[in-house]
Amino acid sequence: MKNKTVAAWLSFLGGPLGLHRFYLRGMGDWLGWLLPIPTALGVYGIERVRMYGVDDGLSWALIPLLGFTIAGCALMAIVYGLMTPEKWNARFNASAPADAEPGRTNWFTIGAVVLALFFGSTILMASIVFSFQRYFEHQIEEGRKISQ
Structure with a gap:
């Protein structure tokens, strides 16, 4: 039985290492093994x-990879946390009844969703801003070199 709250927290805290993918789909999940690459x-x-x-x-090309990976995993924590119990149990606990306990939402699930929303959006915006700022500063520097 896969618990929705555990999956949301694993996605939020250990998502860039693929922990939520291994929890839900097992150690044979290829995307779980690929997630540490952009993180690294x-x-x-x-x-x-x-x-x-x-x-x-x-560096200004590599750093956003970490930010986008963290933001994507935070988005998965939100998706997991807001999934209805019926849909959760149908997808991850197929042998369980539609309203089984592991698919239900509780306050710990909502906590994971709230923190994932806050930190995921903050990290996503910071990654975008960092990339564009460094890109435009580089363009200005190149323009100065040309004009001199």
């Missing part, structure tokens, strides 16, 4: 900023 690339982008500064072009 984004962490590498953050490390490049620490080593080379914010002018590193590769």
Whole structure:
């Protein structure tokens, strides 16, 4: 029996590592194994900023991968948390009755949804802003080089 609350929290807290995918679909889920790749690339982008500064072009391309992965997993936590018990149990607990306990929403589920909405949207906006800011600063710098 797959619990909706556990899946929502795993998606919110461990989603970039694929933990919610492994919980719901097992260790053979290929997307669960692929999720750590953009996470690791984004962490590498953050490390490049620490080593080379914010002018590193590769870092402003890699960091949003981490943000978009976190935001996507937060979105999955919202989807899981807001799924009706009937739909949840039909999808993940096929042998259980439609109104079985693991598919029901409680306050812990709502807490995961609220936190995922807050942090997911914040991280998504920060990733977009960081990318565009670095891109436009790079364009301005290139324009200055051309004009001189």
